[in-house]
Each structure stands twice: as structure tokens, then as C-alpha cells.
Amino acid sequence: MKYFMQDLWRRFTGNRRALFFGYVLLFVALALLPFLLSNTVGRTWVRILDFALIYAMLALGLNIVVGFAGLLDLGYIAFYAVGAYTWALLASPQFDLHLPFWAILPIGAGMAALFGVLLGAPTLRLRGDYLAIVTLGFGEIIRIFLNNLDHPVNVTNGPIGINKIDPISIGGADLTKTHELLGIVFSGVHIYYYVLLILLFLTIVICVRLEKSRIGRAWLAIREDELAAQAMGINTRNVKLLAFALGAMFGGVAGGLFASLQGFVSPESFGLLESIMVLCMVVLGGMGHVYGVLLGALLLTVLPEILRSTASPIQRTLFGEVYIDPEALRMLLFGLALILVMLVRPTGLWPAPKRRTVIDQDIVED
């Protein structure tokens, strides 16, 4: 939403100073948002916001693979899982390792990127549906591995999952606990919100820069026509692997943050439905458009929560009792929304801005 506001602002004013004030306003608004939420609708909503930011990071990572390079990946959640478990294994009583976050974050990102290449290498020749099937399989393999790696040697604790994961701590201060700074009380979810916001901001900057870079152009060429891209002299193998690795990296970072925020990971958080959810965020928001994907991720995490908290009370006041379980209603409305968006806005809610085109001639062979 925030970028949408920015865009509006720019359109209405087209003035540099106004834009600057817009940024300042946005900054203040984002900084105050958690306080506003916890004082009006409750602290749970700050937590939901935290998850929305994690999902946004995840969706932006998948957008590199699916949106930029055009490689349909249905097992993306596997990288999230790799990141989450890396964090869980390196900072929990499981092996009694307690590495600091600044060490685990790059390790998790690196591990995920490595798995990205592992998935990418054998699938280089595959395209479209075939690639989708293999990636789907890959996602399941990772989850099933995590589910069964409790014997013969116990690594992941199997279906029970790993508990008591260390939170991020800076200078010995546990960020999930409440702290007081300059007389203002920050609870754990508040602090995480700021940490996540900074990391998401970094992700956005990297994604926007990537899209406009040489590599971004190469991805675009591959997406449009792989043979022609090769003929341009693009090393399609390396460039595709890079897309997998970079996309996976963001997934890994998001996974690590998820593990530390949650304090607990288990294989069931990384099922196929999660992969599809993230893909929906990308497609619904506007495949290939960074801000569109951001919008998609925020909508698809926040709207279901609003529904969850309002569906039962509304039914109770209207009919006296709850007829439809909010969870069932959620999937129903979600499906409906997907169909509607695909009918009305097939390129997503907020697609990449159209290029300057002068169509004075039909696309015909002359």
C-alpha cells in the first residue's frame, strides 16, 4: 500500500519537494503503524503485520524466479524451509548451538541459495509445466526429508519440529522481549516489525536494482524467447541458475526470520499449499512488478486475518449463530477473488507499467 500512496503522491504533485515530504510522511506513518495498531485493534495485529512483511519478502524472492526469469516454481517454500531449519539448527538447544543472528542470516541465505542451484541445475532444460512438476516434487522432497530426519540420526526432530529457537538478540538484548527506549515501551513484535521493515526495504531496493540491471535484462530476454536470448550471447545456463539462487536466498532469509519470530519450526509449515499461496501473491499482485507483488503479499496476508476476526461476529449478529466456519469461508472467498482477478485484471492487481506503445497497425503479416 505504501508504494501505491507514493505513486499517487507523485502523480498528483509531480514535484520533488512534495515527493520528499511524501517519503517523510510515509516513514513516519510506517514507524507509528504498530503503535496505532496495538492501541486500537490489539497487539495481535502487529504480529500479523510482522508475518505480512515476511511473506512480502518471500513473494519478492519468488518474483525473481517466476516474474523476472519466467521460470514457474511450485516448490519455492522449500527454500523458506531451508532458511528456517538452518536458523533452527544453528540457534536452538537442538545441538546446543547458539550462533548470533548476524552469522546465521548469511549462512541461511547461502544454504538456501545452494539449494536453489541444486534445484536449478538438473532442471535447466525444462520449461513451463515440466519445470513446474519437478519443482513441485522438489518442494515435497525437502518437506518429507525434514519430516523424517529424526532417525537414524536425529537432526530435525521429525514431525515434532524444533522448539525454543533463539530470537534475534543485539548486544545481549532479546528482541522478542519488551524493551524500553527513551521512555517508549517497545514490545517484541514491535521491534521485530522494525527489523523486518528494514530487511524488506533492502529486499525491495535489491529487486528494483536487479530488474534494471544487465542481469535483469537477460532474465527478461529468457522469459520472452530463450533461443533468441541465447543468440544474443546470453549465458542462459548461468543466468537461470542465478535467478534460482537469488530467489532462494530471499526465501532463506525470510525463513530464518520466521523461525526466530515464531521460536518454533515444524515440517507442516512448509507444505505445497504454502508454495501456492506465495505464488498467488506474485500472480495476484502483478507478476514481475516489484510493488505489485508487494501489494499482493500484504493483501493476501492481512485480508484473511480481517476475515477471520470478523466472520464469526458478523454471522452471530445477523443469524444468531455461526453457519460457516471462517476457515472454510476464507478458502471460498480466496478462490472467488482469484477467479475475479483473473477475469478482470489478468495481469494482476498492479501490473508493471505499460510501455510507451503506438499501435497504429495491427499485428499482421504484411
Place this chain on the structure above:
Amino acid sequence: MSFLETRLLGVRYGGIRAVRDIDIKVEEGETVALIGANGAGKSSMLNAIAGVLPHTGKIYFNNADLTNKPVFDRVKLGISMVPEGRGVFGRLTVEENLLMGAYLGNSQQDQDADLKQMYEFFPRLKERRGQTGGTLSGGEQQMLAIARALMSRPKLLLLDEPSMGLAPIMVEKIFEVIRGVSKTGVTILLVEQNARLALESSERAYVMESGELSITGESSELLHSPKIRSSYLGEGD
């Protein structure tokens, strides 16, 4: 050794041998046509030289052995291909398409100079520089594909069926362009079904039949050879 030379070049699709141990030679500055019927293996041959298809045998270019070199290395060495069906990036603008042709480098000034030169060469593309590739007509797309291939400053240009799907007037125009490119000193290997045009615009030609070479010679002679006239130029004996 010739500028471009293939030795026992072979291409297989599963069990089918599309190209059977072919030797061809192209000298620097020449335009050589590769003609033949549908499915004779012409395009496979060209794709193997460009490096987008795996092949057996050897390919030498400008005294370098291309045999195990990936496509991008071949582009670096100066081979540029216009793929069959043009391969224009439909959602990129004309100018972005052209710049994609210079993907492997050259300085910004060189790129700008090349771009300017392409626009001089193809004034039609200049008019449409801000339009997306997909909105161009077939002939314009073919021009764009050729111009894009030239952006990498190739020494050898591989053209795959440049007349495909175009109206006769447009085909004439495209071949005018090809002759113009040849005049600038670029060596051209041209795969074409339109045998007459191909022979008229080239110095030498190879005729392919089910994966093998059947006839080779000077294009002007082939134009008058009875066998070529009856099989490829649609004229009775």
C-alpha cells in the same frame, strides 16, 4: 583453412540424423546460400554452427575450433544468428531489442554509434523505436531481428529463413537489406527455401537433400542448372 569450415558435421534428433557428416566452407566476405526442401536439415546445420544445437564433427571459424564452445563464446568470436521465426522480444521496445543485441558488451559510445547506424540503415525502425516488438509487422520484425543481430558487430551473420511468412514485396525488401549488409563486409550464411532469391543474392550455394549435400557451386551457375531449375525453381524441363 577457410573462414568458416565444418568437417563431418552431424546433428541428430533422437534416432533421426537430420544432418549427415557435412563439410562446407565459407570464405571471408562471401554470401553463401544453403538451400533445399523442407526438412532437408538446413536449419539444423545453421543452429549447430550457432551453437544452439549439439552436434558431432568439427566446426572451425576464423582459425578457432568452435566444437565445444557454448553459444555465448561463439557470439563473442563474432558469429551472430537471426533465428527462424525472427525471435523478436515482443514485450520490449524496438530500441530495447536492439540494445539486447549488444548484450555482450561494447562501450556505451559504441552502442550509441551502432544504434544510430542501425536507424540510418533501417529508417523504419527509427520511426518505431518506442513501439514494442510485438506490435511490428512481420517484415519490420525481420528487419529488427537482422539489425539486432548486427548490434554485436558480427563477422559472420547466420540467417535462418528470412523470407518466412512475408509477403513478396517485403521479401524483396529484406533481401535488399541482406545484400546491403553483405556490402559492408559481413560474411553471410543464408538458409532459405526461396531458392531463386537465395541464389540471386549469394555468390555460392550448397543444396541439401535429406541431411546430405547434393549439389554445390557458384550461385549464378546453379540458377541455370536444369536440375535446380526443375527441383527448386519450379520450372519444367
